[in-house]
Amino acid sequence: MFNYSLDDLRYFCAVLKLGSYKKASERLGVSLSTLSRKIRFLEQNLQLTLLNRDSRRITLTNIGELYYERYGKLFDDVACIEQELSDQKHKPEGLIRITAPIFLGKHFLSAIFCGFLKQYPEIKLDLRLTNTLIDLEEEGIDIAFRARNSTLDNWISRELKLTHNILCSHPKNLNRLLTHPKQLDEHDKIICLGLTPWELKNTLTNEKYSYQPNKQVRFEVDEIEMMRIAIESDVGISYIPDYVAHPLIEAGKLEQVLPEWQSEAQSFSMLYLNRSQIPKRVRLLIEYTLRYFLANTVV
Structure with missing residues (x-):
């Protein structure tokens, strides 16, 4: 031998x-x-x-x-x-694999990714927009963006923004007599996969109420953009992220229902592997994203 x-x-x-x-x-x-x-x-x-x-x-x-x-x-x-x-x-070159929720990715991240690619022409991005919680390591993901579900073993989680879900309807919807979420049963509703039950907290009294929208559900969707369109079309009341609703409320396209009620703060976070030697291309995107959220009030 x-x-x-x-x-x-x-x-x-x-x-x-x-x-x-x-x-x-x-x-x-x-x-x-x-x-x-x-x-x-x-x-x-x-x-x-x-x-x-x-x-x-x-x-x-x-x-x-x-x-x-x-x-x-x-x-x-x-x-x-x-x-x-x-x-x-x-060197700032090579491929970065990213995943993000569909609407959050479009709403918060598109400007970041496009600006980053223009600044670093030798870097490529492979973006997977999905509302499914995929296995990050099995898929070879370098950076993941998540709302809720933002804690994973061996992954660092960096909070980027806090959001709330609020109740909204078309301004013509007769919902002004509502005084408590338990009265929602008699109103048409739109629900989104992953956003039930409607967890609510009264900002004035701190009362918490978990509402399960089982009755008079007119439309069930799996994507926030479709839910927004349905609310604007006066299909019913829904439980929608505030960053989607606020610009539409200001434009008079939506109206907040039970404005003193909203979900507790939810973290929109960036996750990346906890390892000592992160490739430079990945580190650059992490730093670019953190600077962007620090410098911009994204609504």
């Missing part, structure tokens, strides 16, 4: 590639005596002579040439891989 190491083979290949023991010892950072001893150990272990030695030059034996052809390519490949990994760590 052979007892040599990959280092012994690497030393042998380095001597051949550089053409001398001296150059190889300098490149490898080992003494000449250590280098010579390692190669002799390799030959003794193989019971083969790999090098012809004289005072002027180093040449290969026939078997040494076979070894060098095979292992020289191996160490060249390793060197290329190491260089590629170094480039990924230090």
Whole structure:
């Protein structure tokens, strides 16, 4: 059974590639005596002579040439891989895989991603907009954006914005007589997958009420944009994120129902793997996103 190491083979290949023991010892950072001893150990272990030695030059034996052809390519490949990994760590280039909820991605992140791509032309983004909680590591995701469900083992979570859900309807909807969420049963409703029950808290009294919209559900959707369209079309009352509702309320397209009631604050967060060496391209997008949310009031 052979007892040599990959280092012994690497030393042998380095001597051949550089053409001398001296150059190889300098490149490898080992003494000449250590280098010579390692190669002799390799030959003794193989019971083969790999090098012809004289005072002027180093040449290969026939078997040494076979070894060098095979292992020289191996160490060249390793060197290329190491260089590629170094480039990924230090240069702003390569691919970043991202996932985000559909409407949140469109509403909050589109300007960030487009601005980032213009600033770093060698970086590419692969964006998966989905409302499904995918397995981030299995899908090879570098950065995930999530509303709620923002804590994962081994992932760092950075809060970007706090949001609330509020009750809204078309301004023509006769809902002004409502005084409590329990009265919602008699009104037409639009519900969105993942946003039930309607968890509400009174901002004046701190009373909490969990409303399950089971009665008079006219429309059930799985995407916030469709829910917004349905509310604007006067289909019914719904429970909608405030960042969607507020501009429409100001424009007179929606009206808030039970304005003293809203959900508790929910965190919109950015997640990335907790590892010591994040590729530079990923770190740049993380920093760019944090600066953007710090500098902008996104509504």
